[in-house]
Structures are given as C-alpha cells and as structure tokens.
Amino acid sequence: MKTAFIFPGQGSQLIGMGKDFYDNLKPAKETFQIIDEVLNRKLTDIIFNGPSEALTLTTNAQPALMAVSMAIINIIKAETGKNLDSLCDYAAGHSLGEYSALCSAESINLETTAKLLHIRSTSMQEACPEGVGAMAACINIPLQTLVELLEDIKKINLCQIANDNIEGQIIISGKVEAINHAISIIKDLGYKAIRLKVSAPFHCSLMKPAEEKMSIALDKAVINKPIIPIIQNYTAKPTINPLEIKQNLILQICGRVRWRETLKLFNHLHVTHIVEIGAGNVLTNMLRKINYPYKLSNIRNLAELKNFLDNINK
Known part of the structure; x- marks a missing residue:
C-alpha cells in the first residue's frame, strides 16, 4: 500500500479555513503566526474574517492556502511524532499547491515558502495588464x-x-x-x-515577466532534497533532485499543469490512498469524477484530522 498527499491550488480558498486548527492546536497557531511575520501583515485576519474579495486576491489566496495546508501538516507531524516520509510515499500540489508539497517534504522551509509565494503571487498579478x-x-x-x-x-x-x-x-x-x-x-x-x-491569465506565456522574477527568487532560495519524491506540475514525473525542482518551478509559471498525468501516475505507482491536505475538496472531487479506484480522504477540519490520526494508529 502506498499513500500520496496532495495540496490544493487557487480556487479552493474560503473564509474561515483553518480556524478550528488555529483555535485548538498550537502547531497550527505557530504556523499562521510565522507566515504573518514573514509577510509582515495579518494574513490570518483575512483568512478567518474576510472579506471574500480580499481573500480571493491572488496575493492573499496563494500564501493563505499554503498556510492552511502547512498548519495541518505540522499538526500531523506533532501528533504522530513522524516526518512525512513515515506517513506517505509521494506528494504533489496543484499549481501553488506544489509549494505546499515541497514545504511539507522539507525541500523548502516555511519562511522561504511564504516569501516565494509572495513574490510568485505578486509577480503573476502584475505580469499582464488588466483586460489583456x-x-x-x-x-x-x-x-x-x-x-x-x-x-x-x-x-x-x-x-x-x-x-x-x-x-x-x-x-x-x-x-x-x-x-x-x-x-x-x-x-x-x-x-x-x-x-x-x-x-490574470495564469499558466501561459503572458506570465513571462513573472517567470523571470521567479527565476531570480528561486536562484537565491535554498532548495533541499525532499524526503519523499515530489510529482511536479511541469513534468508530471517524480523527482528528489533540487536542481530539477527549481527549474520546474520556474517553468511552471508559463507552463501547463499536468494534473491528469499526475493522477494517472498515482495509479501506475499503485498509490492506494490519496489524502488532500488543506481547504476545500476540489482535487478529491476530480479523483471521484474519474472513478479513482482506491481510497480518498480529505483533511479540512478537526473531525477529518481525528479520523486520519485514528486510522494511522490502528
């Protein structure tokens, strides 16, 4: 049996996501606080209280979704005393979710991930004039x-x-x-x-200015070998090579998100349990639509977290 953790992308955000974790579990609160400090603003206020127009902005949605996913990952690690390589075999994320996957696999630390997503979201928003x-x-x-x-x-x-x-x-x-x-x-x-x-028109060559800015940012960033293989959007292939990871994150800005191929690869790799970590259930719903033949789970709230932890401990 193999397990994969998957991480949602933009469009999964909703007001109040992650608040039950923040209110009840210290690792979650610490995660949100670190991201607020790195960004030098109270992103948590927008995540928990809105308004939805503010949360939907690319510059807020991208780091916000990563914050929720990483809060959950940090709770799981604290509750189980295990790192990701003891909990799953592969990780992948949809668009910005790839950064959550890499952070969870200890390839990029939380502070750097927040900084990179700030640059990514801002540069993507600014890359193309409105209406073009x-x-x-x-x-x-x-x-x-x-x-x-x-x-x-x-x-x-x-x-x-x-x-x-x-x-x-x-x-x-x-x-x-x-x-x-x-x-x-x-x-x-x-x-x-x-x-x-x-x-903005994401994942097309109109994002070239953002790709150039991310190339500079990623060149300066420390990217380590992940503790599990990451299936990247640009190639739909697993890798643990930091240079490949960096290059594919750059190419992902203007390139296609190959999610269909990623899901086919999970099946080919005999992944029998896929867990969506974070807000919403967009990715799990995609898997249901294609009748993925194995177990699917979400961790969006305390009840789903408890169910996941109970099953691990059986």
Whole structure:
C-alpha cells in the first residue's frame, strides 16, 4: 500500500479555513503566526474574517492556502511524532499547491515558502495588464481536439492549455480575443466552454515577466532534497533532485499543469490512498469524477484530522 498527499491550488480558498486548527492546536497557531511575520501583515485576519474579495486576491489566496495546508501538516507531524516520509510515499500540489508539497517534504522551509509565494503571487498579478488576458474552462472536449483547435488559433493570437485537470475538464489561458474565439469554436463543436472569473491569465506565456522574477527568487532560495519524491506540475514525473525542482518551478509559471498525468501516475505507482491536505475538496472531487479506484480522504477540519490520526494508529 502506498499513500500520496496532495495540496490544493487557487480556487479552493474560503473564509474561515483553518480556524478550528488555529483555535485548538498550537502547531497550527505557530504556523499562521510565522507566515504573518514573514509577510509582515495579518494574513490570518483575512483568512478567518474576510472579506471574500480580499481573500480571493491572488496575493492573499496563494500564501493563505499554503498556510492552511502547512498548519495541518505540522499538526500531523506533532501528533504522530513522524516526518512525512513515515506517513506517505509521494506528494504533489496543484499549481501553488506544489509549494505546499515541497514545504511539507522539507525541500523548502516555511519562511522561504511564504516569501516565494509572495513574490510568485505578486509577480503573476502584475505580469499582464488588466483586460489583456483571460481563462476559460473547456468541458468534455477531447484533449487532442482541443490541442488541434488551439494550434490554429495560436497562429493568430496567444492561447494555450493552462491546466489539464482530468478528462473532460481542461483550462485554457491567453489573450482575451483568442480565448473568446476558442470558446465560440468549442461551442460550435457541441462542447461547453465558460469564461472564468480570474484576475490574470495564469499558466501561459503572458506570465513571462513573472517567470523571470521567479527565476531570480528561486536562484537565491535554498532548495533541499525532499524526503519523499515530489510529482511536479511541469513534468508530471517524480523527482528528489533540487536542481530539477527549481527549474520546474520556474517553468511552471508559463507552463501547463499536468494534473491528469499526475493522477494517472498515482495509479501506475499503485498509490492506494490519496489524502488532500488543506481547504476545500476540489482535487478529491476530480479523483471521484474519474472513478479513482482506491481510497480518498480529505483533511479540512478537526473531525477529518481525528479520523486520519485514528486510522494511522490502528
């Protein structure tokens, strides 16, 4: 039996996430306090009290989601007396969640992770002028059909796959005109496509200025060998090589999140238990939609944490 921990990305945030951990367990409170200190602002106030418009901002959502995931990880480590390599075999995270995965696997420390996500979120937000880019969810269109469609559109304007989540759910990103054109063609083909309410066109080459800033930041950051293999978004392959990790984090900014391939790899690696650590259940729901054949769990609150710890101790 093998276990994987997975960590959510932007879109999973909600007001009050992690508050029950903060109120009841010291490791969680300490985690939130460290991140507040590093960022030099009370991010916890926004996480616990809102308003939702503030939490949804990229510059708040990214470090906030990492804070919740790491609070849970630090509780689990304190309660079990074990490091991650005694609890699971692999880790992966969706977009910003990859930073949570790396932090949990002791590849990047908490303070550095918070600093990197501050730079990442700020630079991504600033990379593209408002109104220039857009994103859309493409529903039920086959991947190859979408790839061919985008090849034609790309001859005229920028448009690419941002997140290949699961079969039937692919996110595209690019210039507004190109995205609107793609939506129109996808609908004409009889599939569904919806413009997303996002602050910037993530995971496409419009993020090049952010990629350049993250390259500088990651070059200065200390990245250690993780204690378990991390399956990275850019390659959908496991690695413990710090140089590979650094390079793929840079390329991830403009590159595709290969989540469908990551989930297929879990099955190929005989991962029989996948645990989503953090706010929401977006990633677990994806696994349910593809009928992942093994055990799925969430740790979002005290009750789910207790259930997880009870099962470990059996």
